Amino acid sequence: MSATIIDGKAIAETVRGEAADRAAALEAATGVKPGLAVVLVGNDPASEVYVRNKARLTVAAGMASFEHKLRANTSEADLIALVERLNADPLVHGILVQMPLPGHIDSDRVVLAIDPAKDVDGLTPANAGRLVLGRGGLVPCTPQGCIILAKHALGPDLAGKEALVIGRSILVGKPVALLLQAESCTVTMAHSKTHDLAGHCRRADILVAAVGRPEMVKGDWIKPGAVVIDVGINRIAQEGGKTRLVGDVAYEEAREVAGAITPVPGGVGPMTIACLLQNTVTAAEAQVRPGA
Ligand SMILES: NC(=O)C1=CN([C@@H]2O[C@H](COP(=O)(O)OP(=O)(O)OC[C@H]3O[C@@H](n4cnc5c(N)ncnc54)[C@H](OP(=O)(O)O)[C@@H]3O)[C@@H](O)[C@H]2O)C=CC1
Ligand SMILES: Nc1nc(=O)c2c([nH]1)NC[C@@H]1CN(c3ccc(C(=O)N[C@@H](CCC(=O)O)C(=O)O)cc3)C=[N+]21
Numbered sequence: 409m410s411a412t413i414i415d416g417k418a419i420a421e422t423v424r425g426e427a428a429d430r431a432a433a434l435e436a437a438t439g440v441k442p443g444l445a446v447v448l449v450g451n452d453p454a455s456e457v458y459v460r461n462k463a464r465l466t467v468a469a470g471m472a473s474f475e476h477k478l479r480a481n482t483s484e485a486d487l488i489a490l491v492e493r494l495n496a497d498p499l500v501h502g503i504l505v506q507m508p509l510p511g512h513i514d515s516d517r518v519v520l521a522i523d524p525a526k527d528v529d530g531l532t533p534a535n536a537g538r539l540v541l542g543r544g545g546l547v548p549c550t551p552q553g554c555i556i557l558a559k560h561a562l563g564p565d566l567a568g569k570e571a572l573v574i575g576r577s578i579l580v581g582k583p584v585a586l587l588l589q590a591e592s593c594t595v596t597m598a599h600s601k602t603h604d605l606a607g608h609c610r611r612a613d614i615l616v617a618a619v620g621r622p623e624m625v626k627g628d629w630i631k632p633g634a635v636v637i638d639v640g641i642n643r644i645a646q647e648g649g650k651t652r653l654v655g656d657v658a659y660e661e662a663r664e665v666a667g668a669i670t671p672v673p674g675g676v677g678p679m680t681i682a683c684l685l686q687n688t689v690t691a692a693e694a695q696v697r698p699g700a
Pocket of ligand 2: 461505506
């Protein structure tokens with residue numbers, strides 16, 4: 409039996425449409441157009457593609473896009489000074505600093521400089537803490553996207569499902585595990601020190617892979633009928649000098665066993681951008697109508 413392919417591209421289009429409607433309603437009511445600032449340090453070619461995609465889709469959703477491309481040798485102080493200017497800029501409601509940053513910059517200090525009200529990545533201690541406590545705040549985009557995709561496959565009620573998250577980063581693994589727990593799943597978090605990863609995978613009704621290792625999760629690790637959400641974005645070399653994107657799951661093997669699976673590209677990636685636009689509108693609404 410072959411898995412249902414979860415169409416992240418189509419689902420993301422719907423989510424972006426909702427963000428566009430909310431942005432238009434806010435502008436009609438208050439005259440304020442939500443604005444998103446993206447900061448990229450250095451010229452990593454893959455990151456440049458994401459930044460370009462984000463800018464195009466932000467404008468298409470009726471929001472303002474501000475791009476700041478800084479040289480790879482930009483100092484931490486100059487980067488923090490830019491973040492502080494964006495914090496103070498009334499046209500900017502959301503700030504995203506693309507990770508990873510070059511090695512000479514302490515990313516914790518940069519994230520701490522972001523106004524939590526504009527932290528559309530949900531990385532500041534204020535937003536991360538609210539997520540742990542279950543008290544709202546801005547929630548990281550990729551984890552939100554994972555939950556939406558899992559619900560597309562399983563329906564809105566995820567309660568009681570066995571969920572395994574591979575990866576425990578602040579950007580993806582930890583928040584996705586918290587969101588699954590909030591949906592009343594029974595959650596296991598695996599990482600580089602986990603023993604018998606394959607055995608853990610085989611118990612999972614929902615498997616989220618956020619590792620950054622191309623095709624690490626094999627088909628025979630997957631419980632028949634499971635929902636597989638592949639967060640990995642890995643560029644690998646192909647014959648003829650070309651490259652291609654693959655996830656953290658061996659897709660061709662996995663789709664023979666899983667009940668539903670997200671492709672790479674066209675799965676979680678587009679959802680990340682769609683949820684970023686939603687977070688930008690949410691941030692703008694709160695900044696325009698505090699307490700509303
Ligand atoms: N689709 C999208 O929108 C997005 C995709 N990504 C992609 O998702 C992937 C993960 O990103 P991110 O979370 O930022 O990555 P990090 O490198 O920050 O985290 C990777 C995690 O994987 C764990 N890990 C590493 N090797 C193994 C192993 N052999 N077995 C089990 N666990 C392992 C690490 O464990 P430990 O903690 O022990 O070191 C760590 O927790 C990347 O491919 C990235 O490009 C990221 C963001 C958005
Ligand atoms: N502060 C921060 N927040 C992030 O959310 C963040 C980050 N830094 N650093 C890098 C990762 C990676 N990431 C992606 C977003 C969209 C796609 C995406 O749109 N992918 C498409 C197209 C990919 C392509 O074809 O190039 C797809 O998978 O179909 C991919 C990857 C966000 N990240």
